[in-house]
Amino acid sequence: GQNIDQPTEMTATEGAIVQINCTYQTSGFNGLFWYQQHAGEAPTFLSYNVLDGLEEKGRFSSFLSRSKGYSYLLLKELQMKDSASYLCAVRSDDYKLSFGAGTTVTVRA
Amino acid sequence: GAGVSQTPSNKVTEKGKYVELRCDPISGHTALYWYRQSLGQGPEFLIYFQGTGAADDSGLPNDRFFAVRPEGSVSTLKIQRTERGDSAVYLCASSLLTGELFFGEGSRLTVL
Numbered sequence: 229g230q231n232i233d234q235p236t237e238m239t240a241t242e243g244a245i246v247q248i249n250c251t252y253q254t255s256g257f258n259g260l261f262w263y264q265q266h267a268g269e270a271p272t273f274l275s276y277n278v279l280d281g282l283e284e285k286g287r288f289s290s291f292l293s294r295s296k297g298y299s300y301l302l303l304k305e306l307q308m309k310d311s312a313s314y315l316c317a318v319r320s321d322d323y324k325l326s327f328g329a330g331t332t333v334t335v336r337a
Numbered sequence: 338g339a340g341v342s343q344t345p346s347n348k349v350t351e352k353g354k355y356v357e358l359r360c361d362p363i364s365g366h367t368a369l370y371w372y373r374q375s376l377g378q379g380p381e382f383l384i385y386f387q388g389t390g391a392a393d394d395s396g397l398p399n400d401r402f403f404a405v406r407p408e409g410s411v412s413t414l415k416i417q418r419t420e421r422g423d424s425a426v427y428l429c430a431s432s433l434l435t436g437e438l439f440f441g442e443g444s445r446l447t448v449l
Contacts, residue, residue: 270440
């Protein structure tokens with residue numbers, strides 16, 4: 229099975245940078261996803277990493293180290309609309325996707 | 338439709354009743370997932386279909402929960418003898434085998 233850990237809450241100022249860490253243990257690794265979920269809404273896809281390294285997509289970047297079982301999501305130039313829960317999810321060899329508990333990010337003016 | 342559709346969006350029922358939740362995935366998506374999410378928690382995996390068959394049902398909490406996908410498209414999650422602890426948002430998602438999951442808006446179940 230999977231064990232996925234991420235911080236419960238983070239707070240940052242508008243315009244700043246926040247890094248959300250995720251560590252995982254899995255019996256078979258087949259990719260790591262980050263999703264954003266606003267309160268009362270469905271999760272929406274942000275990024276996907278299957279090889280080591282950094283994937284950049286606009287203000288959001290995601291990094292993966294398979295040997296360390298570690299990923300982070302970097303949010304730059306924070307905006308008020310980025311206040312949401314950020315979910316780290318790991319896909320195993322059989323394509324089952326398991327989620328962490330989520331990190332609630334609060335952006336303050 | 339363009340996205341994943343779930344019905345009903347809200348369901349209030351009494352303890353002990355039977356409930357069915359429906360999911361209509363994105364056309365052409367072979368994989369379909371069911372998750373359960375409680376307030377302040379991440380989505381909890383229930384079951385995953387590849388085509389018509391359940392590829393992994395290890396997340397179903399007990400034998401009161403059952404899901405089907407008879408024609409490889411629409412899926413129904415069935416809950417028998419509902420309990421108050423079953424109250425949650427039930428999320429459905431679909432994907433191509435190797436792609437990202439696209440989620441529906443969820444069905445909020447409240448068991449009184």
